[in-house]
Each structure stands twice: as C-alpha cells, then as structure tokens.
Amino acid sequence: MAAPWVSLRLVAPMWNGTRGIHRLGGAVVPEGNQKKERKMLQFLNNHFYDVEALRGYLLQREMSKVHLKNRSFTWLEEQHGPYSAGAFFILKQGGAVKFRDKEWIRPDKYGHFSPEFWNFREVPVEAVDASDCEINYEGLDNLLLLKELQSLSLQRCPHVDDWCLSRLYPLADSLQELSLAGCPRVSERGLACLHHLQNLRRLDISDLPAVSNPGLTQILVEEMLPNCQVVGVDWAEGLKLGPEEQPQDTASPVPA
Amino acid sequence: MIRRVLPHGLGRGLLTRRPGTRRGGFSLDWDGKVSEIKKKIKSILPGTPCDVLPDTSHLPPEHSDVVIVGGGVLGLSVAYWLKQLENRRGGMQVLVVERDHTYSQASTGLSVGGICQQFSLPENIQLSLFSASFLRNINEYLAVTNAPPLDLQFNPSGYLLLASEKDAAAMESNVKVQKQEGAKVCLMSPDQLRNKFPWINTEGVALASYGMENEGWFDPWCLLHGLRQKLMSMGVFFCQGEVTRFVTSSQRMMTTDDEMVTLKSIHEVHVKMDHSLEYQPVECAIVINAAGAWSAQIAALAGIGKGPPGTLQGTKLPVEPRKRYVYVWHCPQGPGLETPLVADTSGAYFRREGLGSNYLGGRSPAEEEEPDPANLEVDHDFFQEKVWPHLALRVPAFETLKVQTAWAGYYDYNTFDQNGVVGPHPLVVNMYFATGFSGHGLQQAPGVGRAVAEMILEGSFQTIDLSPFLFNRFYLGEKTQENNIM
Numbered sequence: 001m002a003a004p005w006v007s008l009r010l011v012a013p014m015w016n017g018t019r020g021i022h023r024l025g026g027a028v029v030p031e032g033n034q035k036k037e038r039k040m041l042q043f044l045n046n047h048f049y050d051v052e053a054l055r056g057y058l059l060q061r062e063m064s065k066v067h068l069k070n071r072s073f074t075w076l077e078e079q080h081g082p083y084s085a086g087a088f089f090i091l092k093q094g095g096a097v098k099f100r101d102k103e104w105i106r107p108d109k110y111g112h113f114s115p116e117f118w119n120f121r122e123v124p125v126e127a128v129d130a131s132d133c134e135i136n137y138e139g140l141d142n143l144l145l146l147k148e149l150q151s152l153s154l155q156r157c158p159h160v161d162d163w164c165l166s167r168l169y170p171l172a173d174s175l176q177e178l179s180l181a182g183c184p185r186v187s188e189r190g191l192a193c194l195h196h197l198q199n200l201r202r203l204d205i206s207d208l209p210a211v212s213n214p215g216l217t218q219i220l221v222e223e224m225l226p227n228c229q230v231v232g233v234d235w236a237e238g239l240k241l242g243p244e245e246q247p248q249d250t251a252s253p254v255p256a
Numbered sequence: 257m258i259r260r261v262l263p264h265g266l267g268r269g270l271l272t273r274r275p276g277t278r279r280g281g282f283s284l285d286w287d288g289k290v291s292e293i294k295k296k297i298k299s300i301l302p303g304t305p306c307d308v309l310p311d312t313s314h315l316p317p318e319h320s321d322v323v324i325v326g327g328g329v330l331g332l333s334v335a336y337w338l339k340q341l342e343n344r345r346g347g348m349q350v351l352v353v354e355r356d357h358t359y360s361q362a363s364t365g366l367s368v369g370g371i372c373q374q375f376s377l378p379e380n381i382q383l384s385l386f387s388a389s390f391l392r393n394i395n396e397y398l399a400v401t402n403a404p405p406l407d408l409q410f411n412p413s414g415y416l417l418l419a420s421e422k423d424a425a426a427m428e429s430n431v432k433v434q435k436q437e438g439a440k441v442c443l444m445s446p447d448q449l450r451n452k453f454p455w456i457n458t459e460g461v462a463l464a465s466y467g468m469e470n471e472g473w474f475d476p477w478c479l480l481h482g483l484r485q486k487l488m489s490m491g492v493f494f495c496q497g498e499v500t501r502f503v504t505s506s507q508r509m510m511t512t513d514d515e516m517v518t519l520k521s522i523h524e525v526h527v528k529m530d531h532s533l534e535y536q537p538v539e540c541a542i543v544i545n546a547a548g549a550w551s552a553q554i555a556a557l558a559g560i561g562k563g564p565p566g567t568l569q570g571t572k573l574p575v576e577p578r579k580r581y582v583y584v585w586h587c588p589q590g591p592g593l594e595t596p597l598v599a600d601t602s603g604a605y606f607r608r609e610g611l612g613s614n615y616l617g618g619r620s621p622a623e624e625e626e627p628d629p630a631n632l633e634v635d636h637d638f639f640q641e642k643v644w645p646h647l648a649l650r651v652p653a654f655e656t657l658k659v660q661t662a663w664a665g666y667y668d669y670n671t672f673d674q675n676g677v678v679g680p681h682p683l684v685v686n687m688y689f690a691t692g693f694s695g696h697g698l699q700q701a702p703g704v705g706r707a708v709a710e711m712i713l714e715g716s717f718q719t720i721d722l723s724p725f726l727f728n729r730f731y732l733g734e735k736t737q738e739n740n741i742m
Contacts, residue, residue, distance in 0.1 A: 045401055052401050055401040059401065137392060162411075167469060169469075188593070189412065191593070192413050217611065221593065
C-alpha cells in the first residue's frame with residue numbers, strides 16, 4: 001500500500017447546484033408507471049414501422065447532439081493558445097477549470113462563464129472538473145491540449161468508456177490525480193491502460209457498475225500502479241462468509 | 257303456472273322440447289349434422305392452412321439481387337455496407353447463405369479477436385484504423401431500436417511486437433509507415449522494455465514496437481451477433497444451406513489486342529438444404545465469395561482455375577484452410593493487468609484473458625510442420641515442444657504454467673502472399689471476393705465490407721483503395737507481401 005498521501009485539493013469543493021440541461025429534470029416517475037410505459041413503447045415499436053422509424057430518428061438525433069458538443073476546438077489553439085482553447089471546451093460542456101494560481105472558473109446555471117480566461121495565454125491549466133459532462137472519445141482531442149494538467153475529474157460522465165481511457169497517456173508526465181467514480185461505461189479493461197500514468201498519486205475508481213469484480217480489480221490496479229493511492233472499493237467486500245465460516249463464539253477453544 | 261304443473265302429470269318424454277325442433281326441422285342426429293356443416297364451412301373459408309402446397313419456409317427466396325456465400329464476419333460486413341450505402345431504402349435484396357448456423361468451424365468464432373495497426377502495408381493499416389473506429393462507434397453503426405447496446409468487451413491494451421537484430425531495421429521502417437498513416441505506435445529499446453514491463457526477459461530483443469491506442473482484443477461473437485441483428489432489422493434474408501452449383505452464361509468477346517476472351521456471368525445459384533437432396537435455384541445478379549477457408553471450392557464451382565495453367569483462365573484462387581491452435585493456461589505469478597498482446601521474435605504470442613491470471617496464446621507453425629486441416633483436433637505436443645519453450649524464455653514466470661484448455665481454428669490462408677483477395681474476378685464478371693485474409697480477416701472486416709460494397713455500387717474503391725488486393729495479381733505474379741503475420 002502506498003504511504004498516505006495528501007490530496008492536492010485541486011478538485012473543486014462542494015458542487016451542489018443543478019446543471020440545468022445536464023441533469024434530468026423534475027420529479028421522479030414511480031417504478032410501476034415507468035415499466036408500463038416501456039412495455040407500451042416496445043409493443044408499439046414491434047407492431048408499427050412508423051414508431052420504429054421515429055424512435056430510430058430520435059436516437060440518431062440524441063447521438064448527433066453529443067457529437068456536436070464534442071466538436072473540435074483545436075482551431076482556437078493558434079489564436080489563443082492551447083490552454084485557453086482546452087478551457088473553453090470544458091467550460092462549454094459545463095465543467096469547471098482552474099488555471100495555475102487562479103480561482104476556479106465555473107459556468108453558472110445558465111451556462112455563462114466569465115471571459116477572463118481568454119487572457120491567460122501562457123498560464124497552464126492545473127485542474128479540470130468535468131463531472132457529469134458529456135465528453136466522449138472525440139472530445140478528448142480538446143482535453144489533451146492541456147499538456148500540464150495535474151488533476152482530472154471525470155465523475156459520472158455517461159460517455160467516457162474504455163476507449164477514452166486508452167487516450168489519456170499523453171498526460172502521463174503531469175497527471176497526479178484522476179477520478180472516474182460513477183462512470184457507467186468504464187470497466188476493468190479500460191483501467192488496465194492507466195498503467196502509462198506513472199505519476200499518478202491518487203486514483204478514484206469507486207462505484208463503477210461495469211466492473212465485474214471490484215475487489216479483485218482494485219488489487220490488480222494497485223499492483224499495476226505501485227506509487228498510487230487507489231481509492232474505491234474495500235478489497236474485502238468480495239469476501240462473503242459462508243455458513244461454515246461464521247465467526248465462532250468466544251467459548252470455543254483457540255487452536256494452538 | 258302451466259309449466260310447473262305439466263311435468264308432474266305427463267312426464268318428460270312427451271312434452272320436453274329439444275332445441276332444434278323449435279325451428280320446425282325434424283332430425284334425429286342434429287349434433288352430428290351441425291359438426292359436419294361446421295367442418296365444411298371451415299374448409300371453404302380463407303385463412304386456413306391448406307395441405308395442398310408444401311411448406312417452403314426453410315428455402316431461400318427464388319430471386320435475390322446479391323447472394324453472399326458465407327455468413328461469417330466478412331460476409332455479414334459486406335451485407336451491412338451494401339444495405340447501408342444503397343441509394344434507395346430497400347433497393348437491394350441481399351441473401352446470406354451460411355452452411356452451418358452453429359458456426360462450429362467458422363474462423364470468426366474461433367478467433368483470438370485481436371485488432372492492431374502494426375502492418376507493413378499502408379492499406380492494411382488504414383483498414384485496421386477504420387475497423388477500430390467502427391468498433392468504437394459500434395452502437396451508432398449497429399443501432400437497433402429496442403435492442404440493448406452491444407458490449408464488445410474491448411481491451412485497449414495494445415500489441416507489443418518484439419524484433420531480433422536481423423528484423424530491427426524492417427521494424428523501424430514499418431513503424432515509420434504506420435506513424436505516417438496515423439497509427440499511434442512507438443518504438444522501445446530493450447532498456448525501456450525492462451522498465452515498463454519488468455516481467456519480460458529482453459535477451460535476443462533488439463527493438464520493440466508498442467501500439468498505444470486503437471489496438472487490443474475484443475469478443476468476435478458479440479460483433480457477429482450485432483451484425484446479424486442489425487441485418488435482420490434491415491431486411492437481409494438469411495438461409496442455411498450449401499451452395500452446390502453456379503449456372504453461368506458466357507459471352508465471347510474480343511480484346512483490344514484481338515484476342516478472344518470468354519466472359520462468364522453467374523445468373524443462378526443452387527442452394528442445397530442440409531441432410532436432403534432438396535435444393536433451391538436462386539436467381540441472382542451478383543455473387544460474393546466470403547466463404548473463408550473454403551473459398552477455393554466456391555471459386556472452383558464458378559469455373560475459376562479451369563484452364564491451362566499459366567493463363568488467366570487457369571489461375572486458381574490460392575486460398576486454402578490452415579489449422580492453427582490456441583491454448584489457454586493459468587499462471588498465478590504471470591504478468592499483470594497491463595499486459596499487451598505480446599508477439600515474440602520466434603512468432604509465439606500470448607495475451608491475458610480476464611482477471612484471473614489466465615492467458616491464451618499460440619504460435620504459427622513453420623511451413624513444413626503444417627498440421628492436417630481435415631479436422632479441428634488439437635495437438636497438445638505442439639504446445640509442449642514448439643510454444644512453451646519460447647514463452648518460458650521470454651517470460652520467466654511462464655516456466656510454471658498449467659494448460660487449461662485449447663482449441664483449433666482455420667486461417668483462410670492465401671498461399672500466394674498472405675494478404676486478402678478483394679474485388680471482382682476479371683473473367684467471371686459478377687463474382688466478388690472478400691476472403692483470404694490469413695488470420696487478420698476479423699480486424700479488417702468492416703473496412704473490407706465497405707470497400708466491396710463501394711466496388712459493387714459505385715464501380716471503384718472510394719474510401720480505401722484496395723487495388724493491390726485484386727485478383728489480377730495472381731496471374732501477373734505481383735505479390736503484395738505482408739511481413740507482420742502472426
């Protein structure tokens with residue numbers, strides 16, 4: 001186990017506002033109603049071509065929205081420098097950015113952010129908080145402009161998957177803190193390609209639903225990154241006591 | 257009142273009315289008559305199954321624009337791109353004929369499932385890059401409403417190729433070509449190798465090339481299933497049967513050099529059903545040979561290779577089945593989670609399988625030791641003598657390993673230059689090939705499928721130019737050699 005290491009505290013403090021378009025709005029539909037709606041939709045889909053075509057069209061539209069969000073901003077690099085271009089991408093997605101020796105820049109609930117960062121041509125970006133953003137593989141083109149990034153938080157990003165993790169190796173020299181908590185598409189196969197990030201000191205892999213065996217994965221990742229503190233799952237979680245292994249009561253003799 | 261009184265006095269037999277007699281008809285066996293009338297009405301009414309015509313639901317349709325022989329990943333990929341790139345929706349009727357619906361001997365299912373861009377030919381690199389982007393966005397390409405998204409179980413761990421002294425120069429120039437085409441590959445010296453992967457023994461290794469992105473391995477069954485599902489939703493017909501005959505019509509034409517050439521065109525395909533003599537003649541316009549290891553038989557049916565040797569008519573399709581073994585072993589002290597697919601200088605390769613210290617790998621035998629491809633029996637002595645020593649030399653931890661299981665599969669091996677055959681045949685004008693990839697068909701299937709579809713629909717390759725892979729090269733003797741075959 002790595003020695004306890006104090007976090008850089010570069011991850012943004014408590015974020016408790018709604019994100020508007022990023023969060024699902026409003027009331028929670030009760031379980032029973034949701035199931036009936038889904039069944040009705042499936043029935044209509046299987047019996048009518050127009051319903052199937054409409055659903056296909058809506059799906060394509062959702063996907064093209066994500067593509068639009070992740071379009072390339074690398075053309076901004078020659079005019080404003082790589083750090084501002086990358087920061088602009090993150091801020092447009094709804095994430096937060098911290099330049100070196102400056103405060104966190106974060107968009108408000110309407111998606112507006114202060115344009116002061118356009119002046120920071122030479123100031124590198126230290127930390128990025130891209131939680132709940134819709135970054136995907138193509139969008140990482142823009143994120144990788146930030147060559148001296150030290151802390152990256154990709155918590156609960158719905159489109160970050162194993163392919164995206166294999167793209168993080170250019171940040172190996174500077175990245176010290178990475179958080180992937182709650183990403184639904186990250187599995188142990190993507191975590192295997194984090195071994196390039198040898199300067200990583202803190203890795204958060206808690207609450208990954210796609211990882212098949214969290215305890216074993218934690219052990220293997222710790223072996224892979226010896227200098228890194230891996231936060232996630234308690235490795236003993238996978239061990240369940242069977243009926244014959246129940247803790248014995250104190251009256252029984254202790255074996256010599 | 258009267259009703260209550262009468263049964264008492266006069267008894268049942270006289271006054272009880274039977275329902276039928278109320279209408280005035282006088283009949284003793286009314287129930288029988290009713291059922292007879294019902295039967296007659298049923299047989300006249302439409303919509304009842306009529307026993308006169310036999311059931312033909314297992315036979316393929318009588319007409320189809322395109323017939324694809326072979327339902328493996330290449331055949332399905334061609335079908336997918338044909339339907340995707342057609343100009344009008346429903347414009348092309350495609351039929352996929354597969355001999356074995358369990359895919360028990362098909363190369364796709366038995367494959368190790370790797371994808372890498374470390375080739376020497378630019379075309380191979382581009383095909384692999386396109387396939388990587390296809391697999392990455394597979395849920396956009398193969399989206400079917402109501403079906404759950406596909407999980408390819410892709411491991412992006414990369415490929416590590418090791419080269420000895422004499423191959424180091426070739427590897428350097430290959431990596432240069434790969435970087436030019438856009439693959440993310442880096443060269444490593446033995447010291448860097450030891451630093452990164454301490455479990456490697458770098459004795460005899462002069463140089464290594466390591467793929468960082470878009471390389472790894474995935475589950476081929478998932479891709480096959482996803483393609484099948486999408487094709488069924490797009491309206492492609494599937495048929496289980498064996499192609500036994502092509503009916504061709506020929507035309508004699510004069511070339512510009514005043515030579516007589518016989519051009520053939522297939523207009524009917526006979527598809528024979530399993531375990532019976534029944535066959536269905538399918539009228540078709542285009543036939544695609546994607547039969548994998550058995551492509552040469554299909555080509556021979558069309559008359560390819562029937563002529564004096566040395567002529568274009570006598571040039572056979574040089575694809576034959578070659579058996580390759582894959583062994584799975586368990587080694588608790590073996591390399592960790594970051595292990596790429598390692599290909600040794602001797603040709604032996606291995607990769608991790610899952611989280612539980614299991615590994616799988618194998619080695620291509622030398623030409624003179626080729627096993628008999630008549631069946632898929634595994635030779636375990638081959639592992640003991642030819643594979644294990646090299647693995648144990650390269651990774652000392654593999655000296656104590658325990659083989660768990662093994663299987664064998666076919667390569668559709670191109671004996672001429674180990675690269676695929678794509679495109680039309682010069683003499684049989686409507687037969688297109690998509691076969692002969694000698695072990696890297698799975699990773700190039702999406703790109704090749706698109707190339708063949710473009711060739712059919714537009715007449716030439718539009719995105720990736722695969723002209724070095726045309727059939728003509730067998731007659732002209734121009735080899736498109738690929739140096740990095742495992």
